[in-house]
Amino acid sequence: MSFLPYGVAAWLFVIGLWGVVSSRNLVRTVLCLTIVQSSTYLLLLGIGYRTGATAPIVADVPATSKLVDPVVQVLVLTDVVIEATVTALLLALVVQAHKRFGSVDPADLRQLQD
Amino acid sequence: MTHLSALPVLVPFLAGPLLVAVGHSAPRWFNDSVGALSALAATTICVLLAVHAAPHPFPYWVGGWRATHGMTIGISLSIDATGAGLAAFSGLLVTAALTYSLRYFEAVEGLFHGLMLLFMAGMMGFCLTGDLFNLVVFFEVMSAAAYALTAYNIEERAPIQGAINFAITNSIAGYAMFLAVALLYARTGALNMAQIGAALDGRHADPLVIVAMTLLFVGFLTKAAAVPMHFWLADAHAVAPVPVCVLFSGVMVELGVYAVARLYWVMFAGPLGPHADAVRAVFAGLGVITALLGATMCYLQRHIKRLLAFSTIAHVGLFITGVALLSEKGLAGAAVYVIGHGLTKAALFMCAGVLLHRFATIDEYDLHNRGREVPIVGVLMAVGALLLAAIPPFTTFMGKSLLEEGASGAGYNWLIVIYIAVSAVTGGAVLRATGRVFLGWGESEGPETPQHQAAQEDVDEERGPREHTPVLMVLVPAVLLVGALVLGLIPGAVPGMERYAAQFIVHANYRAWVLHGAHVSLPVLPASHISGSDYGYGAIATVGALLVAGLGLTPSWSAPQPRSALGQRLRAVVVGLRTLHSGHIGDYIAWWSAGASAIAGICLITLR
Numbered sequence: 001m002s003f004l005p006y007g008v009a010a011w012l013f014v015i016g017l018w019g020v021v022s023s024r025n026l027v028r029t030v031l032c033l034t035i036v037q038s039s040t041y042l043l044l045l046g047i048g049y050r051t052g053a054t055a056p057i058v059a060d061v062p063a064t065s066k067l068v069d070p071v072v073q074v075l076v077l078t079d080v081v082i083e084a085t086v087t088a089l090l091l092a093l094v095v096q097a098h099k100r101f102g103s104v105d106p107a108d109l110r111q112l113q114d
Numbered sequence: 115m116t117h118l119s120a121l122p123v124l125v126p127f128l129a130g131p132l133l134v135a136v137g138h139s140a141p142r143w144f145n146d147s148v149g150a151l152s153a154l155a156a157t158t159i160c161v162l163l164a165v166h167a168a169p170h171p172f173p174y175w176v177g178g179w180r181a182t183h184g185m186t187i188g189i190s191l192s193i194d195a196t197g198a199g200l201a202a203f204s205g206l207l208v209t210a211a212l213t214y215s216l217r218y219f220e221a222v223e224g225l226f227h228g229l230m231l232l233f234m235a236g237m238m239g240f241c242l243t244g245d246l247f248n249l250v251v252f253f254e255v256m257s258a259a260a261y262a263l264t265a266y267n268i269e270e271r272a273p274i275q276g277a278i279n280f281a282i283t284n285s286i287a288g289y290a291m292f293l294a295v296a297l298l299y300a301r302t303g304a305l306n307m308a309q310i311g312a313a314l315d316g317r318h319a320d321p322l323v324i325v326a327m328t329l330l331f332v333g334f335l336t337k338a339a340a341v342p343m344h345f346w347l348a349d350a351h352a353v354a355p356v357p358v359c360v361l362f363s364g365v366m367v368e369l370g371v372y373a374v375a376r377l378y379w380v381m382f383a384g385p386l387g388p389h390a391d392a393v394r395a396v397f398a399g400l401g402v403i404t405a406l407l408g409a410t411m412c413y414l415q416r417h418i419k420r421l422l423a424f425s426t427i428a429h430v431g432l433f434i435t436g437v438a439l440l441s442e443k444g445l446a447g448a449a450v451y452v453i454g455h456g457l458t459k460a461a462l463f464m465c466a467g468v469l470l471h472r473f474a475t476i477d478e479y480d481l482h483n484r485g486r487e488v489p490i491v492g493v494l495m496a497v498g499a500l501l502l503a504a505i506p507p508f509t510t511f512m513g514k515s516l517l518e519e520g521a522s523g524a525g526y527n528w529l530i531v532i533y534i535a536v537s538a539v540t541g542g543a544v545l546r547a548t549g550r551v552f553l554g555w556g557e558s559e560g561p562e563t564p565q566h567q568a569a570q571e572d573v574d575e576e577r578g579p580r581e582h583t584p585v586l587m588v589l590v591p592a593v594l595l596v597g598a599l600v601l602g603l604i605p606g607a608v609p610g611m612e613r614y615a616a617q618f619i620v621h622a623n624y625r626a627w628v629l630h631g632a633h634v635s636l637p638v639l640p641a642s643h644i645s646g647s648d649y650g651y652g653a654i655a656t657v658g659a660l661l662v663a664g665l666g667l668t669p670s671w672s673a674p675q676p677r678s679a680l681g682q683r684l685r686a687v688v689v690g691l692r693t694l695h696s697g698h699i700g701d702y703i704a705w706w707s708a709g710a711s712a713i714a715g716i717c718l719i720t721l722r
Contacts, residue, residue, distance in 0.1 A: 013293065020282065021704045029699060033285055040292040071621055072299070075247060079292060082254045086285050093278050100271045106522040111272035112279070112349045112697035113564040114411075 004101040005046030005073035026094040030087060037083050041076050048072035115166050119174035119191045122156045122163070122201055125131060130231030137224010149227030150212045153234060156175045157205030160238070164198035168614075169636065171195065174630045184629045188305050192244030192628050195614050196449070198219060200365075200372055202455060203242035205362045208234045209461055210590055212462055217584035218357060218471060226266060226355075229477040233259035233361065240369055244628055246298065246381075247305045249373065250291045253337065257284045259364065264354040272569070276353035279699050283346040283706060287336035290710065298321055298381075302311030307380045308628040311621070313382035324721055327382050328714040331374050338428050341404040343707040345695060347700040348411070351423030356467030359419060362548060363426040364460040364672075368452045371430060374438045375618070376540035383621040390440055392720040394524065397438035400713070402532055405431025409539040410691060413662070416478045416560050417569070418466045418547050420460065425502065425540040429455050432536060435529055443642070444520030446615035450608055451513025454501065454627060457598035458510060460546065461591035462498040467489050468587050469551065474579050476610035477566060478547045483554030488583055492552030494591055499548055501598050503541025503659035504533075506652035507644070509602030514655075515648040516608070518676050537655040542662025549667050556667035563692075 012035055019032030048069030054061060056070035098104050129152035137145045166172075171194030175181070179188025212230060212400045235254025243249050255554035261284075299305060302313035303321055314323060330481075332343065339347040347450065348366065351359050378393075386393055408428030415421035429451070436448030451685045470476045473484055485492050504514040514533055521529035549555040602608060617623055626632040694701075 008292075011288070016705050017703060020286070021700045026278065029282065033282060036286055037289050037292075040289050040296065041679060043293055043296045047296055051320070060535070071305070072296070075292075075295070075299075078247075078251060082251070082258070085258050086254075086261075086281065090278065090281055090285075093265055093274055093281070095267055096265075097274045097278065100269075100274060106699050109271075109278075109428070109697065110277040110429065110564065111353065111568045112695075113273045113568070114348075114412075114692045114695035114697070 002061070005042055005049070009039040009043040009046065012036070012042065024105050026097060026106060027091070029106065030090045030094060033090070034083060034087055037079070040079055044072040044079070045077050115162070116172055116174050116193075118159050119163060119169065119193055119242065120176065121159045122205070122242065123235050125152050125159070126231040126235040126238065130152060130228045130235060132228070132371075132547045132634050133224040133231065134228035137228055140224055141414060142702070145222070145224040145227045146212075146216055149231060150209060150216075152231055153205060153209040156234065156238060157202055157209055160198050160202035160205050161172065162194050162250065162363070164195050164202055167193045167198055168195040170633050173631070181306075181309075181629045183468070184309065184312060184625075186309060186629065189248060190306060190628060191242045191407040192308070192624070193242060194617075194627075196618055197241045197376075199614075200369070201238050203456065204237040204361075204365045204369075206455065207361055208229050208237075210460065211360045211595060214360070214467070214587060214590045217586045218355075218467055226263075229259050229263050229266075230357075230361075233263060235717060236368060237288050237366065237654050240373070244307055244308060245305055246290070246307050246377075246518050247295050249307070250288065250295055250333075253291065253333075253373075254288050256366065257281075257288065257337075259349075260284075260358075260437070263358045264350045266355050266358065270353075273353040274711045275697060276349040276477060278352040280346045280566035280700060282699050283343070283393040283702055284336060285331040286703065286706065287343070290329045291333035294326040294333070297326040297329075301326070306628070307377065308625040311381040311384060312625050312629065314381060316384050319385040319389065319721055321718060323382075323385055324717050325714060327386075328710070328717050330377060332713055333408070334370040334377075335400070335434070336370070336372040336706065338367055338374070338430050338434065339404070340400055340430070340709075341427075342705040344404065344408070344427050345429060345705060348420050348423040348695065349697060351419060351426070352420040356419075357469065359422075359463045360460040362458040363422065363463060367426055367430055368433065368456065371433045371448065371452075373439060374434075375448075375621050377511065379621055380624045386721060387621075390719045391558070394438055394526075396438055396716055396720060398435050398526060398529065400537045401434030401436075401438055402430045402529070403431070404428070404434060404645060405532055405536045407431075407691070409536045410688075411695070412686065413543045415543070417565060418469070418476045418478055418481075419463070420565075421478070421543055421547060422466065424460055425543065428536045428540050429459075432514075432517065435532070438516075439520045439522050439524045439526065440619070441523060442612055442616040442619055443523060444620060444641070445596075446608070446708065447513050447516030447518075449513075449522055449611050449615060450516060450602060451510060454509030454513050454598050457594045459496050460589070461494060461594040461598070464587065464591035465495045465498065466592070468583055471587065472580050477569070478550055478556055481551040482556075482558035483551070485552035486554070489552065489589075490550055490588055491583075493599070494588070495548040495552070496545065496597060497595055497599075498591075499544035499659065499663075500656065502537070502544055503655050504537045504652060505656045507603065508599050510598070511652050512602035512608050512644070515644050516612070516642075519642065519645075520649060534651055534655045534658065535598045538658025538662055539548055541659035542653070542666070543660055545663035546666035550600050557669050592719055609639070612642065613637060613639055674682035
């Protein structure tokens with residue numbers, strides 16, 4: 001097992017953050033947020049991976065065969081559900097922002113400047 | 115009794131979606147009563163659990179998947195007095211907020227009640243769970259409901275922006291925690307907090323563990339609004355409906371501090387035991403920065419909800435220092451303070467809600483002298499302000515005194531100055547607003563802010579001023595304030611909290627009762643007494659609050675023209691601080707990343 005998945009996970013987290021910081025469009029901001037989150041999928045799956053193992057479905061394989069760790073896959077599923085919820089909510093807010101502010105550039109949202 | 119353990123989560127989890135599904139066609143009384151009664155039922159069960167677990171905490175294994183030989187693949191709810199007590203406190207505030215909502219909203223659909231119950235289910239699970247991954251999932255559940263509640267007034271501009279900032283910042287915090295869970299699972303093969311703690315014991319604190327710890331703590335401290343991850347809080351509080359602010363400030367933010375304390379003592383106290391001094395210094399420093407920035411920004415606000423929000427940031431800073439002292443006195447002080455502050459802040463937001471409901475504005479200067487129509491609310495706000503300043507001998511004072519004793523015990527005497535200053539400035543800022551609004555003291559024209567201008571362009575036509583304030587909207591905050599006044603005075607309450615704290619901070623205890631079903635008893639402690647110097651500090655803070663309020667209400671002082679070099683430099687600092695709070699999500703995440711990297715870097719250097 002190489003270190004590649006861990007490196008890519010770290011890269012996705014950082015580049016996603018940079019995307020959120022630098023974005024001039026809220027739709028892009030939300031997409032960058034999902035990139036940040038995809039780093040968690042990759043890290044979890046990388047941790048559970050075993051070379052030469054099959055998917056953790058034990059119905060039709062011999063009980064002795066090598067399986068990848070099913071726990072992390074369950075965690076990823078939960079993670080995906082959360083992502084779907086939050087992304088849907090955020091995109092709805094962005095649509096509403098477009099209606100009310102007439103713009104989706106975060107710099108044009110000026111209601112909360114101190 | 116133990117089989118009731120899952121109900122505080124299940125009841126709101128079932129009732130919430132029901133109200134979302136049928137609430138729009140159901141009559142208002144149905145939504146109101148199902149909402150408030152579910153909250154009340156879940157709260158009552160939490161109280162029963164807390165009482166039952168007080169002598170001997172116990173785990174509840176969902177589906178009967180118990181631990182054997184200290185190993186488990188099941189999920190536990192780990193019920194002890196601290197967790198169940200905090201859940202009961204959250205439930206109490208949800209019930210109070212829903213009761214207040216009966217009159218606060220003229221028209222409200224089941225969606226609101228449903229989201230409040232989902233929010234409550236998340237908080238309950240967060241307090242009770244013994245599983246690290248569950249903790250993060252409950253964090254996400256309560257956060258998702260909270261984002262939607264923040265944007266409840268979706269037709270106005272500011273709530274949209276506030277909810278976007280809140281949702282993005284807290285989601286990133288959540289993802290950081292997912293990474294940490296994955297790293298800890300890779301290192302220990304466990305997800306149960308007690309089992310992770312056992313696996314980490316006796317190990318050197320290697321970089322992977324420290325990075326995982328930092329990611330977890332940064333995540334929870336984002337919820338707790340520690341500087342520089344705090345920007346979302348003021349925005350969310352300024353725009354969310356008042357009953358929602360009650361929960362945000364009263365308990366949600368404090369849950370972040372609770373999680374840090376829980377995880378530190380259950381999981382990381384073993385490997386980091388030799389580095390306790392460094393941990394103390396790092397997190398006390400973070401708490402102090404948070405407290406000072408919160409207090410400064412609090413004093414500068416003219417939007418009363420935003421003012422209260424920054425006061426919450428300041429107080430959370432104090433709670434962080436309390437936990438960071440790593441002693442039972444510090445932790446007990448933080449716990450008592452959280453209860454006193456939560457009740458007080460909830461009541462203050464409800465008072466602000468009365469002003470918003472009646473006058474359709476929440477600007478301190480626009481409300482100048484108009485509060486005379488509702489003098490009783492002025493009395494409540496003044497009492498709340500004094501409690502915020504930790505006036506002796508009430509609950510917040512008890513908490514602050516314990517923090518002060520903990521600070522001197524750990525050799526951090528200088529923290530006492532911070533405690534007094536933060537109490538005086540935040541209490542004074544609220545007193546200033548009270549004096550201006552209800553007595554007409556001070557000027558009626560204040561310094562113009564971008565936010566005030568923006569708010570005036572975004573006036574909602576449908577919500578004009580009203581002639582009448584419902585009695586219930588005054589009664590609920592009054593009851594909460596009475597609670598904040600008397601709770602700390604109940605004989606045995608504060609010493610009891612010290613004993614629970616002493617149990618909480620013994621690293622091996624939690625594991626013994628969660629994984630091995632051991633009976634863990636409360637330690638016996640010598641009763642601590644509030645000393646004369648504590649009363650002295652309390653008096654200084656109260657007088658300080660009155661002086662700060664007086665300063666803010668004196669026309670020549672409220673907007674001083676800086677003549678000296680020092681005055682000009684101070685002014686530049688103030689302008690700089692304000693500019694940081696730009697409302698731009700990109701800026702916020704840049705600060706978040708800088709803060710997270712800085713904390714990780716400092717931890718990696720000092721905790722090796």
